[in-house]
Amino acid sequence: MAYVVDFLNVSAAGLESSPVRDALAGLRANEARYFMNKYQHAFTVLPAGESQETLHYVTRILKDERDLAFAAKPLETSRFQVENIQFAYVFYEDGLVVNVMYTMDDPKKRAVGFKLSDGMDVPQELEGKYKFARQKSRLAGTIRGSFFVIKGEY
Numbered sequence: 001m002a003y004v005v006d007f008l009n010v011s012a013a014g015l016e017s018s019p020v021r022d023a024l025a026g027l028r029a030n031e032a033r034y035f036m037n038k039y040q041h042a043f044t045v046l047p048a049g050e051s052q053e054t055l056h057y058v059t060r061i062l063k064d065e066r067d068l069a070f071a072a073k074p075l076e077t078s079r080f081q082v083e084n085i086q087f088a089y090v091f092y093e094d095g096l097v098v099n100v101m102y103t104m105d106d107p108k109k110r111a112v113g114f115k116l117s118d119g120m121d122v123p124q125e126l127e128g129k130y131k132f133a134r135q136k137s138r139l140a141g142t143i144r145g146s147f148f149v150i151k152g153e154y
Contacts, residue, residue: 005032005043010139014076023117026140027097039082048074050075053149058090058100061112061154076080095132110150118142121130
């Protein structure tokens with residue numbers, strides 16, 4: 001069942017099994033606030049079990065581009081298009097958030113982003129391979145993020 005993320009009243013609904021559920025809920029709310037402020041788009045998530053197509057899309061890009069596969073359980077996904085950009089998100093149980101930004105008309109503006117919830121360790125799959133910048137968020141505490149540019153066509 002789809003859930004529109006409320007960034008004014010942060011809820012951990014759907015994320016209860018995460019050991020960093022409150023930080024992950026804050027990170028999800030932070031994304032929702034960004035999309036509402038920038039694009040007037042309501043950020044909606046689905047349980048991973050109900051959104052296999054999105055999960056396969058993100059998994060395929062990670063595998064093809066960097067031979068990455070995460071051991072953590074995916075909890076939720078989101079996939080939508082605003083303007084000429086397609087976005088796909090996967091929220092993992094360990095607190096990791098993977099997002100794909102795929103600009104339809106500019107191959108140079110396509111990337112995969114990684115965001116780590118406050119309080120989680122860097123996943124083993126990313127450790128030593130990426131440097132993470134820190135960003136403070138009122139909703140999510142300290143967010144650590146990194147990215148790589150997508151070279152293929154998806």
